[in-house]
Structure formats: structure tokens, C-alpha cells
Amino acid sequence: MSDSGQAKPLIEVRDAARWFDVSAPWLERVLAGKPRSMLRAVDGVSFTINRGETLALVGESGCGKSTMARLLVGLYPLTRGEIFIDGESITELNGPKGPSLRRRLQMIFQDPYASLNPRWRVGRIIAEPLKAHTKMSIAEQEARVDELLKQVGLDPADKSRYPHQFSGGQRQRISIARALAVRPEFLVCDEPTSALDVSVQAQVLNIMKDLQRDLGLTYLFISHNLAVVHHVADRVGVMYLGRIVEIADREELFNNPRHPYTKMLLSAIPDIEGQGKSRTPVAGEVPNPLNPPSGCTFHPRCPHAQPLCKQAVPGLFRTDKSQVACHAVEQGWVLETDALPRSGLLSH
Template identity: 70%
Template sequence: MSAAPLVQVDDLQMRFDVSAPWLNRVLERKPKQFVHAVDGISFHIQRGQTLALVGESGCGKSTVARLLVGLYRPSGGDVRFEGRSTRDWFAAADAPALRRRLQMIFQDPYASLNPRWKVRDIVAEPLREHALVVNAAEAEARVGELLSQVGLNPADASKFPHQFSGGQRQRISIARALATAPEFLVCDEPTSALDVSVQAQVLNLMRDLQQKNGLTYLFISHNLAVVHHMADEVGVMYLGRLVELSDKKRLFAQPRHPYTRMLLDAIPDIQLTGRQRAAVQGEVPNPLSPPSGCSFHPRCPHANERCKTERPVLSEFQGIRVACHAVAEGRL
């Protein structure tokens, strides 16, 4: 593992304009409205490691994924790949070199594959786009290799996506992502649409591919059991911000932030029967008008006046990075 991280994210921000049409705003005298989907997060991923981002739906996980692969242009902050800013790199003449090195696996294998294309065309598209093959015979051979790599038969190249199960379709998505021999894969809940038994097969395949090819993953999920299986480090997001960042073993053994504790307490565990648990309280606030101070304070049993007025900063406490006044003051 190199000293310098492969991916470095600094104060990343993304806001979306969700305002009403111009004429409506003029007639109703309303200002523009923005949603801060990602509100200043920072992390890094070492080469060959997996960072998992977890949190409730709408916390900004998928937006982070799209920012890292260049599908969105950030409103603020920076993403660096091997020390070079991707904001400038995606706009540069050598942008294809970056896109070959990072790829994305999407959440829904039923929506991410073109139903009108055969598997050979789906998997070969990045090969042709990046001129990695010179003729049809070479493309056919490479597609067969990629399908074998993800546990499918090379003869499946002549089939259409609707002829496969959900797990097989996700394997096709993985084969397409591996076509350019990337170093960094962004996985946006790649197993959430699959049955539990199929999830395990796909996750084990991804771990095997990581070990074989030295891949680096950003793994997005809301399933903590999946995160425990896949991650080296875990970042917990709430309303666009990172509230806790730690290595997997420490976070699952000693969660510090009240929100992380609530997430872990929500996992059924027969071995922990009788242990006092904190029930998940309240609802996620409206992102159009987030709470002042700590965004979690309306749901937090440890909140005080400082939590309601002052936004906590992600700081290190005993090897864990936490954004919580209660932890900083020793109240938790």
C-alpha cells in the first residue's frame, strides 16, 4: 500500500437548484431554492482498499458516487486521483485516460443495461470507445474473457439482458466495468436489487476480483451486513455530511456517534438479546430546510443548546473521526 492515497476528497460539495420556474418565483415573490446534497465531506482511499459509505436514503451517498466518476461537476471542493484534480482532468485532452482508470457499477442491473443490445455489444462498448481492440475478432475474444472472469459462459455474449436473472445481469455490469482494466471502481449499492443468496455470490465475486486485480473500491450501501463483509473503512453519512469515519472493526465494536449507534442497534442480533438498545427516533429532516447546528440534533438523545446552534467539525478522537459535540465534551 502506497503512502499517498489513490483517491483524495477534500471539502466536496454539491448543491442542486430545485427552484420553481422563473415566472412562478416572480409572481409568488419566492427566492431560489437549493438542496445541499453533499455538504463538505472529506476522505481518502488507499490503493487496494475499500471505503464504504452508509446512511439512510437521501443522505447523499449516490451523489458522492456520481461526483467521483465525473457524472456531476462539484459545486465546491475537490477530488484528486493520484494527486491530480479530476475537475481539471475530466475537461483536459487526456480525460479518456482517467475514465479508463475509474468505472462505476450502478444499483439496478435491470435499468443499467440496454435491453436492445446483446451482451457482446454491452461489454464491448468501452473496449471500442477507448480503442482497446482493433477488430471484431479481438473484441469477441476479450468479451469472452471478461464474461468468464465474472462467472458467466462466453457463449452468453449472444444473448439479450432479459434472458438473464438479476444476479447474472449484475455480473454483466461488472464485466462491462472491468473492460477497461480500471484501478478504481465506484459501486453504488450494486446488490440492493438482488436476493440475499445472490447478493452473497456477487459480493464474493467482487472481493475475489479485488484481490486478483488489486482494485480499489468506493462501496455505497445502506446494508450494514454487506458493509461489514466488504469494507476496510466505513464512513457514516447524514444529510450530506460525514458524521463518523473509522476502520471497520473499530466502528462496529465501538461506534461513537449517536446516529451510528442507532444504525447498529437497528440490526437484529440474537446474541445481543437483553442488551439495552436505543430505538431509531424521528424522521430525516427536510433537506430544503435542514436544522441549524448539528443536523442530527432533533433526533439525538444527547443534544444540548450547543448542538442546536454550532455545527460540529469532523475531528479525531482515539483513532476515530467523529463530528459530535457530545463526544468532544466527553458526554458520550
């Protein structure tokens, strides 16, 4: 399913699912007569990412964003479905084609300190992918490390220091340099700025945008911060309980959200300019993912829920400018809304 309708996407995800068995121990289940319990962290997700663009995934905690990120880089196996990079299945990551595929996709993690080996100097950390995936000489590795440090705004002399000697923002720059070492095409960014101060977030995001422009990178950007998403994304996918409920271009999604859940998320953005923006609070609690509601899992919180919503799982319905998994939108129960007033938080 290509969203561009033109060029072949770099990344294609088809009906991806990842279930975790969280059952009690076998004997306990047998004695108590308990069935197996499965957590459907990702359950039937499909999307594409075109070359050079940034697709952001947003949603409340526990919606499956980070699980989807780990599926894309092969850290979790798929329960079902397929994921392709430029037409090649990532199931080959553990096969003969694994080394060449791993060079094409890398990941930037949320916590830059936890993802860097504290016992290694920065030069060794950044050079490790080069040792694993290339036949560079020591001198060539040193030159490449120096080049990467300059690209992320650090001094080549920093390669002799340890991660604890850097600030959080500097450590994340080191993580970015390591991810770029083998010249990947695709980066999965799992909340890469959420652990940083606001002022530092902007610096790191600007570096990432510059690198994307200069190197032709493609990003999947995971975040719960809608202001950050508005700054970096070309398209936005909204996830709820393991499924995508809406995908649209950034401006379309922020100015004309279609799914009731998307509208609730955007209404929760702080209005720092004091414009008196009307709000629809995100009602209710996220259901227990071990026992999700039938049909559309959002229906217990949805102001437009109908009997059909409790019975059938909605597929992604294509509108003029977006894709929405909502019976109410598809059946015309929800009228078009006026564009939401943008808060000052999103005006930059």
C-alpha cells in the same frame, strides 16, 4: 487528508459539495416573493481511499451517498470542492485528459437491468468501453470479452444473448464485466446488490472480493445494508444529511461507534439469534433537507444535544481510532460505551 498517514491515497475528496436548485419557476418566485431554494445533497465531504481498500458509505435514504458516488465518476459537477484520483483532478474528465482518466474509474449501478442496453447483445455491451477507450482489433475485443465473462463466472457463449435472458445476479455480473473491461483502478459501487435476492447477493459480493484481490482494485461501496458493509468494507463512513459524521475502520465502527447517529443505526440491526440485544431506536424523522436544522443537523434527534450543537457545525474530530463530527464527543459529554453485542447478522 490521508487516513493512512503513510502512502499517498488513490482517491482524495476535499470539501466536496453538490447543491441542486429546486426553486420554483422565476416568475412564480417573483410574484410570490419566494427566495431561491437549494437542496444541499452533499455539503462539505472530505475523505480518502487508499489503494486496494474498500471504503463503504452508509446512512439513511436521502443522506447523499448516491450523489457522492456520481460526483466521483463525474456524472454530476461539483458545486465546490475538489476530487483527485492519484493526484489528478477529476475536473479533467471533460478536458483533454478525460479519456485516460475515465479508464481509471468506472461505476457499477444499483439496477443491473436498467443499466444494460436491452437491445444489445452482451458481447456488444461489454465491448463498448473497449471500442471507446482502446485501439483493440475486433479479434482482441472478442478475446477480452471472453476473458471478462470467465472472470465473473459466466460462459463466453453468453455473449450472444440479450440481458433479459439472464437472472438478476447474472445481469449484475455482466455489469461488473463491463466495468472491468478497460482495466480500471477504482470502482464506484452504488448499492450493487440491493436489487438481488439474499443468496445471490453473497455470490456477487464474493466475486467482487476475489476480483479486488486478484486485480488490485479499489472500491467505494455504497450501501444501506450494514451486514453487507461488514462483509466487504475495510473502513466505513457514515453520512447524514449530506455530511460525513463518522469514519473508522470496520471493526472499530461496528464494535465501538462514537457518533450517536452511528449508534442508532447499529442498534436497528435485527438480532436474529434472539440474544435480547438492547436497542436504541432511530428516533424522529430525517429533517427536511431543503430546510435543515442549524448547527449539527442531527441535534433534533440526538439524546446528547447541547446548546452548542444548535449553533455550530461540528468538524471531523480525530479520536484514537476514528474521526467523528460531534460536539458531544469532542467536548467529552458522551462517555465511552461498552462494545455493542454483535448480532448474528454480523457474525459471518
